[in-house]
Each structure stands twice: as structure tokens, then as C-alpha cells.
Amino acid sequence: MRPLPLLPLQLVLGGFLARILKRNPGLLDRLGDHRRARFGIRPVDLPFAFIVEAAPPRLSAVRELPPGLDAYVSASLANLLALVEGRVDGDALMFSRALTIEGDIEAVLALRNAIDDAQLDLAAELALLLGPLGEPARRSFELVRDSLAGSPQKAR
């Protein structure tokens, strides 16, 4: 099977990130000194990963995360989405070993706390981004999200 082309994904998600940051300025405030940190996000069940920067907003999709990023966060896609939406507790995921972090732990904590306070609803954000296609996109996203392993892992 041929690997998925990453550029279209990168363009869509990059626009998504920029929109979220614009609509939630408090997120950057809570990131504080870590707003320029480069985070490597690796969904362990996908064949690619992301490099995320908040200021300026930038998102790259890559096959492998390079060394030298400020911090690395790994978890299943379901848990990463749940974490972004505040549906699971980051410490609980750490305790159950469903989440691993390396690098600048202070930057990761700032990011986690900033996101948790922002109360993001990814499906709603996606719907807003895609205009007339928003509603079908929202429903598709919710279907995919809810079908991922049934639900996010809260404990083993």
C-alpha cells in the first residue's frame, strides 16, 4: 500500500491550527515563554507524526520526528484527540503509561494546561473552517473520532 501524501494533510491541519490559535488568544498567553517551542507529536497508531509550533503557527507532517525538537509527545490518536478536547486527564494518561513525553517537560505542561483551559471542540472548529462543507465534515470527524478504539483509553 502506498503511503498517504502528507502535503495536503499538512495544509489542512496548518490552517486548522492557525484558526484555533486566532480564536483562542488565551492559549498563547498560557504558553508564556514556551510559545516558540517546537513540539513533536507522534500518534503511535499512525505512520506519520507532526511538528507543531504555536508562534508563529506552523504545522508540519513528517514520516519521522527529527531530533532536536523541544519536546516529544506520543500516544494513540484517540488519546491525543481526547487530550486536546479535555476529555481525558494528561496525568492519568501518564500514570497508565498511555502517554509518553520527553524533552522540555515544562513546555509540555504549559501546552497541556493552555489547551485544557481553551476547551477546544475540534469538530466545531473544523466545521467553522470549511464553511459550506462544515456540517458534513463535522459529522464525519465525529464519526471517526468516536469509532477510534471505541473511546480514549483512560486506564489499563
Added chain:
Amino acid sequence: MELICPAGTPAALRSAIDAGADAVYCGFNDETNARNFPGLNFSRDELRKGIAFAHSRGARILVAINTFPRASSVALWQRAVDDAVDAGADALIVADIGLMDYVARRHPGQRLHVSVQAAAADPDAIAFYVETFGARRVVLPRVLSVSEIAQITREVSCETEVFVFGGLCVMAEGRCSLSSYATGKSPNMQGVCSPASHVAYEETAQGTTSRLGGFTINRFAPQEAAGYPTLCKGRFSTEHGDGYIFEDPVSLDATTLLAGLRTAGVAALKIEGRQRGRAYIESVVRHFRRALDTMEDGSEADVGSLKPFTEGQASTVGAYRKTWR
């Protein structure tokens, strides 16, 4: 009994109140509170809005200004007191004697609670805070049995508040220097126990190694449940073997002891965890709200449902059912 719930962000504050908190405790985003972690806590404006929200829902806000001021920068702590009073805080939670004196003199009408960081664990110590500064409530350290709590509560003339869930500190609170020794930053004066800036995790085939200030404090096998990277929960190798010397990675859960705490005369139950996310706040607060309600109607409390949120995926009733001396 009142249910006192944590909030590290405005969103968590709203979640706690929605889930049934009678009161929420929180702090400013600086060294004046004992959860001074990155991305956490409240600006002055956020506190003001949080208090307005809480009051509109019939809940109260308790502001923790519970670290110990450094001699060179007392003004930072005094300003925090003034701003919290000005914002309409329902009570201040304070540990330092000098700061309690400031509250009592400058804001004599302000309700004052003695923080757990003051480690006031006997009637004489508590009486001093009540008689000298007019303290209305003391948060008892997590080293007392239920019968000891009952005895103290009978003897003191203020309310008592105890922890029922979350991180379990077995040290003399406000005096512990383990983290300071390893990192040079103080939990007691800067509000950072195991500061994230000094924490490192390393993933290897053997599992996850956690370090604090360069000290290796634990290594968790790949499937082994983990805990916080604090020295008190470090696993050490000694001539007697490997093991936890001070404390296992485990969380307090006193769900089964609520009736006993009520009989002991406790006025308020506190949930630890201002550093935790909304999902924790919502689930734990809802659990204890339900447990208190079911206690009233005589039905059984739901025990064990909070396991996913516990350190090491394990819980204990800690010193509440003390079998050692």
C-alpha cells in the same frame, strides 16, 4: 459537609462548579501559591471573573496564598492578599504567620483559613491561629487518623477541613526540603514541588526512567503503572533491596470514610489536584458529590471508579486508617 474542589484554570473552575462543588480553591499565577506550574493558575482578571461566575451559581471561591514569603519580597504576597480581597474572595488560605498577621490587620473582616502547608496538626497549634489571627478553618495535614481528626475537631474552636482524594503528601507539609535539595527551587517558597523545569523522562526498552534535578528517582517497566516524579515517591536501591522508602506512588481516596469524617465533625472535604485537567476535576468532583448525596439517603457509595485518575493506578485511605505509630 462542604465539598471543596481544585481549579488550575478558569475552565476547570467552571467544570468544578458544574459538577457540584460547594467551593473552589485556586491561586494566582506566581510564587504565592503552592501549585506554581507552567500554564496554570489565574491572572487578577481571571480571578475576578471566576468569583463572579461562582457567586452567580451559589458557590464560593477560596484563594490559596499558601507559600512562605521570602524576606526580600514580602510585598508580592501582600499584594496577592490585597488583590484577592479586592476581587471578592470568600476566604484566603494562608500558611505563613507573617502573612496571616497582615490579613488580620489589613483586612480584619476577611475570612481566613489555615493552609495544610502550615502543618497545624494539634489543638495547641490550631488554637494559636484562631486566637491570634481569627482563623475560621484549618486544613488538617494528611498524617492524622479519623479518630485523631475527631479529637482535634472536638477541642478546637474553628472548623476543620480534610483531604478526601488526590496526591498524598506524608511529609511535614510546608517544611519538606526533598525537592529543594534536588532542584534548588522550593515548594514552600516558590510553589514548585518537583518543578517541571528539572524533570526529565527517558524512554528505553527497559521502560521509562524519571529524573529530578539529575537524580534518577524511578524506572517504570513498560506496562507498570507510574507516579509523579517526586523524590518522596522515588524507588531506591539499598542493601535491603529495591523499593519505596517514603511512600508508594498511590493516591488518597477516602470515599469509604465519608460517614466517619462526618461523625468526626469535619466541616469540609477537599479534593487535591489544581494541576490536573478538566476531565479529572469533572469526574472526581461529580463522584464525591454523588457519594455525599448517597450517604444522606443511606445507599452505598461507588468505590473504585476513580482508579484511572490515581497515581500508580492505586488508592489508599492513608493515615486515616492508621495501623502504625
